[in-house]
Amino acid sequence: MSWETVVGLEVHVQLLTRTKMFCACSARFGDPPNTNVCPVCLGLPGALPVPNEQAVRLAVRAAYALGCAVHGRSIFARKNYFYPDLPKGYQISQFEEPLATGGALAFVSPERGEMTVRIKRLHLEEDAGKSFHDRVPGMTAVDFNRSGVPLVEIVTDPDLRSPAEARAYLTALKQVLRYVEVSDCNMEEGSLRVDANLSIRPAGASELRTRTEVKNMNSFSGVERALTAERARQIAATERGERIEQRTLLFDAASGEVRPMRSKEESHDYRYFPEPDIPPLVLSEAWLATERSALPELPAARRERFEHSFGLAGPESAVVTATAAIADYFEGFAAKAGAGSGKEAWNWVANDLLGLSGDGETIPLAVERAGEVVQLVKAGKLSRQAAKRVLPELVAASHDTALEVAERLGLLQVSDTGAIDTWVRETLAAHPAEVARYRAGEVKLMGFLVGQVMKRSQGKADPRAVNAALSAALVTTSG
């Protein structure tokens, strides 16, 4: 039987705030354990939480970027469970009346092409602390710096149909969230974590069957591998005639296996109830309208605009809109570097300048300085090939001009006609047989003769000038 995979994702994203969700402690990553804590985020009795306005603003921005309806009134709720890294015994989240619902995100599925995933809800919540099982032998240590850090949870409908598609959606989601500067989505630091629900059904069926949930994954490749493993497990079990049980699983990235979490964590009953210490979150229409209008251009709109304005194909446009910084760079370069058409500007940015980027996110060379290199090539002083060697040097030598760097590397081309004419004369004299054959009609020997002149110039002659000088010499002396 052929099976269809049904996947829905819950993504937890840390918001880019200076302080935590309900107190003034720093939300910075990497500080010494338990240094950014206070009575509120340690859950001491009597401490009162106060929502962080900037966190609300960023959550609203994320919701609008994902096409959600943002509700003027939402409710914080307590999600009750016991765990050592949760000192209050509950997490403040949103449940019945979340901040936003009903959005959608378009992305390109590797299997189905242009697709849209429905976003069921987006709500605000706080993070828990972090347990370390490997720092102190025989003991578990807890760091509460992360306790109370602001998150949004973004929940999709079960619209994804394969592990690879889940990964493509996550990539598109991360790009949107970074464009609107809601989160750095730094996965190594845990700023973006994924829970994935998966079930299978006979191909063509429409019902949803029992699903399992793989929790707390912090890499996109991990999500894809975990879902691939879980899909295979479910198909094998179903084909053996077993029932799939609803359960929570952990992915072991080292072994590539999914395994059940301990039983006490399998059946949660969170007993949500409204948070009595925080009044309903009420956002005025005017405030929401301001936030909505402040939304920057989103990746999809920018890709489309670049296709039209610069004559780029879809995949080309995607390369230079990967991050907002790269898209800004490309636009500045196309306008100021004098590269010519949009397509030529694209060639420079995609093939030469992006390679300078260590992180693939920003280009460490000012548009004006990159433009100096473009101008040297246009003037015939530098070959396109040699430009590739000048660019990284130019990044390192921040006080030198492109001309100085090219000179120092001995890469400047000679387009001085006197020198080139001499090399041409010497070449023709050295190869009389080829010259005769050329004149007898073997025109393909031009390539050989150009090569000989280039060799004589030790690669420094401008090939265009050599071509012109050779043609002229062969015509005049044959006359």
Ligand SMILES: [Zn+2]
């Ligand atoms: Zn605190």
